[in-house]
Amino acid sequence: GAGVSQTPSNKVTEKGKYVELRCDPISGHTALYWYRQSLGQGPEFLIYFQGTGAADDSGLPNDRFFAVRPEGSVSTLKIQRTERGDSAVYLCASSLGATTGELFFGEGSRLTVL
Amino acid sequence: AQSVTQPDIHITVSEGASLELRCNYSYGATPYLFWYVQSPGQGLQLLLKYFSGDTLVQGIKGFEAEFKRSQSSFNLRKPSVHWSDAAEYFCAVAPGAGNNRKLIWGLGTSLAVNP
Numbered sequence: 001g002a003g004v005s006q007t008p009s010n011k012v013t014e015k016g017k018y019v020e021l022r023c024d025p026i027s028g029h030t031a032l033y034w035y036r037q038s039l040g041q042g043p044e045f046l047i048y049f050q051g052t053g054a055a056d057d058s059g060l061p062n063d064r065f066f067a068v069r070p071e072g073s074v075s076t077l078k079i080q081r082t083e084r085g086d087s088a089v090y091l092c093a094s095s096l097g098a099t100t101g102e103l104f105f106g107e108g109s110r111l112t113v114l
Numbered sequence: 115a116q117s118v119t120q121p122d123i124h125i126t127v128s129e130g131a132s133l134e135l136r137c138n139y140s141y142g143a144t145p146y147l148f149w150y151v152q153s154p155g156q157g158l159q160l161l162l163k164y165f166s167g168d169t170l171v172q173g174i175k176g177f178e179a180e181f182k183r184s185q186s187s188f189n190l191r192k193p194s195v196h197w198s199d200a201a202e203y204f205c206a207v208a209p210g211a212g213n214n215r216k217l218i219w220g221l222g223t224s225l226a227v228n229p
Contacts, residue, residue: 004157042118042204042219043158056216091158103217105150105157 002026004106006092012112013082021077021109025094032075033103034067035091043091049075082113116141118207120220127195128228135190135223137205146208147188148217149179153201161203164188175199200227 005024013019025032031050035043045059049069057067064082069075079086089110093103117140127133139145149161162173169181179190188205202224206217 040221042206042221043217044219045216048216059216093158102160102163103158105159107155107157 004092004094004104006090006106006109008109009107010110010112012114014114015082015084017082017113019079019082019111021079021090021092021111023075023077023092023094023106025073025075025092026104027073029094029096029104030072031095031097032069033093033095034075034077035093037089037091037108039088046077046090079111082111084113087111087113116145116207116209116218118205118218118220120203120205120223122223123221124224124226126226126228129197130194133190133192133195133199133225135203135205135225137188137190137220138186139188139205139207140186141207141209143209144183147179147181148206148208149173149177149188149190150204150206151175151201152204152222158204161190195225195227197227197229200225 007022033048034046036046037043047067048056052069052072064080067077089108091108093105095103119138121136147164150158151161152158161177162171162179164171164181171179177192179188181188202222204222205220208217
Protein backbone atom coordinates (compact mmCIF):
# COMPACT_ATOMS: atom_id res chain seq x y z
CA GLY A 1 0.00 0.00 0.00
CA ALA A 2 1.04 3.56 -0.56
CA GLY A 3 -0.18 5.02 2.72
CA VAL A 4 0.99 5.00 6.32
CA SER A 5 0.26 1.65 7.89
CA GLN A 6 -0.27 1.14 11.60
CA THR A 7 -0.61 -2.11 13.50
CA PRO A 8 -2.44 -3.29 15.42
CA SER A 9 -5.56 -1.33 14.64
CA ASN A 10 -6.94 -2.25 18.03
CA LYS A 11 -5.17 -3.36 21.17
CA VAL A 12 -6.79 -4.22 24.48
CA THR A 13 -4.47 -4.81 27.39
CA GLU A 14 -4.50 -4.92 31.14
CA LYS A 15 -3.12 -2.28 33.43
CA GLY A 16 0.57 -2.82 34.02
CA LYS A 17 1.26 -4.65 30.77
CA TYR A 18 3.75 -3.71 28.07
CA VAL A 19 2.52 -2.64 24.63
CA GLU A 20 4.18 -2.06 21.27
CA LEU A 21 2.55 -0.13 18.44
CA ARG A 22 4.05 -0.23 14.97
CA CYS A 23 4.10 2.34 12.20
CA ASP A 24 5.22 1.79 8.62
CA PRO A 25 5.53 5.18 6.91
CA ILE A 26 5.25 6.05 3.26
CA SER A 27 8.32 4.92 1.41
CA GLY A 28 10.87 7.70 1.07
CA HIS A 29 9.45 9.83 3.87
CA THR A 30 12.28 10.75 6.19
CA ALA A 31 10.17 12.40 8.87
CA LEU A 32 7.93 10.35 11.14
CA TYR A 33 5.67 11.55 13.93
CA TRP A 34 3.65 10.00 16.71
CA TYR A 35 0.58 11.72 18.03
CA ARG A 36 -1.97 10.64 20.62
CA GLN A 37 -5.66 11.41 20.33
CA SER A 38 -7.90 10.99 23.33
CA LEU A 39 -11.65 10.83 22.99
CA GLY A 40 -13.10 14.20 22.05
CA GLN A 41 -9.70 15.80 21.69
CA GLY A 42 -7.44 16.86 18.91
CA PRO A 43 -4.18 14.99 18.34
CA GLU A 44 -1.36 15.65 20.79
CA PHE A 45 2.26 15.58 19.64
CA LEU A 46 4.41 12.86 21.21
CA ILE A 47 7.66 12.44 19.28
CA TYR A 48 9.25 13.19 15.94
CA PHE A 49 11.96 11.33 14.05
CA GLN A 50 14.14 12.66 11.28
CA GLY A 51 15.77 9.57 9.88
CA THR A 52 16.78 7.20 12.65
CA GLY A 53 17.08 9.72 15.43
CA ALA A 54 14.43 11.18 17.66
CA ALA A 55 14.76 14.86 16.85
CA ASP A 56 12.13 15.91 19.35
CA ASP A 57 10.63 13.74 22.07
CA SER A 58 9.31 16.57 24.18
CA GLY A 59 5.74 15.36 23.87
CA LEU A 60 6.28 11.99 25.51
CA PRO A 61 4.29 12.18 28.74
CA ASN A 62 6.74 10.26 30.96
CA ASP A 63 9.50 7.68 30.88
CA ARG A 64 7.07 4.81 30.40
CA PHE A 65 6.83 5.90 26.76
CA PHE A 66 9.63 5.24 24.32
CA ALA A 67 9.87 5.08 20.54
CA VAL A 68 12.48 3.80 18.12
CA ARG A 69 13.13 3.92 14.42
CA PRO A 70 16.31 1.84 14.02
CA GLU A 71 16.56 1.81 10.23
CA GLY A 72 14.92 5.10 9.45
CA SER A 73 11.72 3.54 8.21
CA VAL A 74 9.43 1.54 10.50
CA SER A 75 8.91 2.94 13.97
CA THR A 76 7.70 1.30 17.16
CA LEU A 77 6.09 3.14 20.04
CA LYS A 78 6.60 1.27 23.29
CA ILE A 79 4.59 1.78 26.43
CA GLN A 80 5.64 0.14 29.67
CA ARG A 81 3.46 -0.49 32.71
CA THR A 82 0.37 0.73 30.93
CA GLU A 83 -2.17 2.77 32.85
CA ARG A 84 -5.85 3.35 32.15
CA GLY A 85 -5.05 6.93 31.25
CA ASP A 86 -2.95 5.69 28.34
CA SER A 87 -6.13 4.61 26.55
CA ALA A 88 -6.31 6.60 23.33
CA VAL A 89 -5.81 6.37 19.60
CA TYR A 90 -2.13 6.54 18.74
CA LEU A 91 -1.58 8.18 15.37
CA CYS A 92 1.46 7.92 13.22
CA ALA A 93 2.25 10.32 10.38
CA SER A 94 5.05 10.74 7.93
CA SER A 95 6.21 13.51 5.65
CA LEU A 96 8.91 14.16 3.09
CA GLY A 97 10.38 16.89 5.23
CA ALA A 98 9.91 18.37 8.65
CA THR A 99 9.22 21.93 7.69
CA THR A 100 6.19 22.60 5.60
CA GLY A 101 5.63 19.19 4.12
CA GLU A 102 2.18 17.68 4.35
CA LEU A 103 1.67 15.11 7.09
CA PHE A 104 0.19 11.82 5.93
CA PHE A 105 -1.55 10.01 8.75
CA GLY A 106 -2.26 6.37 9.32
CA GLU A 107 -5.61 5.18 10.62
CA GLY A 108 -4.26 4.88 14.10
CA SER A 109 -3.94 2.20 16.73
CA ARG A 110 -6.67 2.26 19.33
CA LEU A 111 -5.28 1.26 22.71
CA THR A 112 -7.61 0.32 25.53
CA VAL A 113 -6.14 -0.33 28.96
CA LEU A 114 -8.48 -2.17 31.29
CA ALA B 115 1.15 29.75 24.64
CA GLN B 116 -0.21 28.93 21.26
CA SER B 117 -3.73 27.58 21.10
CA VAL B 118 -6.44 26.76 18.62
CA THR B 119 -10.14 27.16 19.30
CA GLN B 120 -12.91 25.58 17.31
CA PRO B 121 -16.03 27.07 18.89
CA ASP B 122 -18.49 24.62 17.36
CA ILE B 123 -18.30 21.07 18.67
CA HIS B 124 -21.03 19.79 16.40
CA ILE B 125 -22.72 21.21 13.30
CA THR B 126 -25.55 19.80 11.22
CA VAL B 127 -26.30 21.07 7.73
CA SER B 128 -28.52 19.92 4.93
CA GLU B 129 -27.00 18.50 1.80
CA GLY B 130 -26.47 21.28 -0.71
CA ALA B 131 -26.31 23.98 1.92
CA SER B 132 -23.25 26.14 2.47
CA LEU B 133 -20.87 25.46 5.32
CA GLU B 134 -18.54 27.50 7.47
CA LEU B 135 -16.46 25.97 10.25
CA ARG B 136 -14.80 28.41 12.59
CA CYS B 137 -11.22 28.37 13.79
CA ASN B 138 -9.45 30.93 15.96
CA TYR B 139 -5.83 30.75 16.95
CA SER B 140 -3.61 32.41 19.48
CA TYR B 141 -0.07 33.03 18.34
CA GLY B 142 2.24 36.00 18.40
CA ALA B 143 3.53 35.82 14.84
CA THR B 144 2.05 34.64 11.58
CA PRO B 145 1.36 30.96 12.04
CA TYR B 146 1.22 28.13 9.57
CA LEU B 147 -2.43 27.06 9.50
CA PHE B 148 -4.02 23.80 8.46
CA TRP B 149 -7.39 22.14 8.16
CA TYR B 150 -7.59 18.36 8.36
CA VAL B 151 -10.56 16.05 7.95
CA GLN B 152 -10.99 12.75 9.78
CA SER B 153 -13.54 10.35 8.37
CA PRO B 154 -14.59 7.16 10.17
CA GLY B 155 -12.10 4.41 9.52
CA GLN B 156 -9.69 6.73 7.77
CA GLY B 157 -6.65 8.67 8.78
CA LEU B 158 -6.50 12.42 9.05
CA GLN B 159 -6.30 14.01 5.62
CA LEU B 160 -5.03 17.47 4.83
CA LEU B 161 -7.71 19.68 3.24
CA LEU B 162 -5.65 22.84 2.85
CA LYS B 163 -2.93 24.93 4.41
CA TYR B 164 -1.86 28.54 4.67
CA PHE B 165 1.74 29.64 4.95
CA SER B 166 1.86 33.06 3.34
CA GLY B 167 0.61 35.05 0.39
CA ASP B 168 -2.99 35.04 -0.74
CA THR B 169 -5.18 34.86 2.32
CA LEU B 170 -7.86 32.85 0.52
CA VAL B 171 -6.67 29.29 0.17
CA GLN B 172 -8.20 26.62 -2.01
CA GLY B 173 -8.12 23.02 -0.94
CA ILE B 174 -9.30 19.61 -1.98
CA LYS B 175 -12.91 18.46 -2.17
CA GLY B 176 -14.15 21.98 -2.94
CA PHE B 177 -13.10 23.48 0.41
CA GLU B 178 -11.54 26.88 0.91
CA ALA B 179 -10.37 28.85 3.92
CA GLU B 180 -9.61 32.48 4.55
CA PHE B 181 -6.88 33.74 6.84
CA LYS B 182 -7.87 36.92 8.66
CA ARG B 183 -5.03 38.25 10.74
CA SER B 184 -7.13 40.97 12.38
CA GLN B 185 -9.53 38.35 13.70
CA SER B 186 -6.95 35.61 14.29
CA SER B 187 -9.22 33.34 12.33
CA PHE B 188 -8.90 30.70 9.63
CA ASN B 189 -12.45 29.63 8.85
CA LEU B 190 -13.19 26.75 6.53
CA ARG B 191 -15.93 27.09 3.93
CA LYS B 192 -17.69 25.08 1.28
CA PRO B 193 -20.48 26.48 -0.91
CA SER B 194 -22.45 23.25 -1.24
CA VAL B 195 -22.06 20.35 1.16
CA HIS B 196 -22.26 16.72 0.04
CA TRP B 197 -23.33 13.83 2.25
CA SER B 198 -19.82 12.44 2.00
CA ASP B 199 -18.50 15.52 3.79
CA ALA B 200 -19.84 14.21 7.10
CA ALA B 201 -16.71 13.83 9.23
CA GLU B 202 -14.64 15.41 11.98
CA TYR B 203 -12.76 18.57 11.01
CA PHE B 204 -9.66 19.78 12.77
CA CYS B 205 -7.93 23.12 12.57
CA ALA B 206 -4.24 23.11 13.47
CA VAL B 207 -1.42 25.61 13.76
CA ALA B 208 2.32 25.11 13.42
CA PRO B 209 4.36 27.77 15.16
CA GLY B 210 6.46 28.72 12.18
CA ALA B 211 8.60 27.01 9.63
CA GLY B 212 10.52 24.03 10.86
CA ASN B 213 7.82 23.24 13.35
CA ASN B 214 5.55 21.29 11.10
CA ARG B 215 5.88 18.46 13.55
CA LYS B 216 4.55 20.28 16.57
CA LEU B 217 1.12 20.99 15.29
CA ILE B 218 -1.28 22.35 17.88
CA TRP B 219 -4.78 21.14 17.26
CA GLY B 220 -8.25 22.30 18.02
CA LEU B 221 -10.75 19.94 19.58
CA GLY B 222 -12.48 19.41 16.27
CA THR B 223 -15.91 20.06 14.82
CA SER B 224 -18.14 17.13 14.02
CA LEU B 225 -20.14 17.70 10.85
CA ALA B 226 -23.39 15.85 10.17
CA VAL B 227 -25.14 16.19 6.82
CA ASN B 228 -28.88 15.69 6.50
CA PRO B 229 -30.17 14.32 3.20
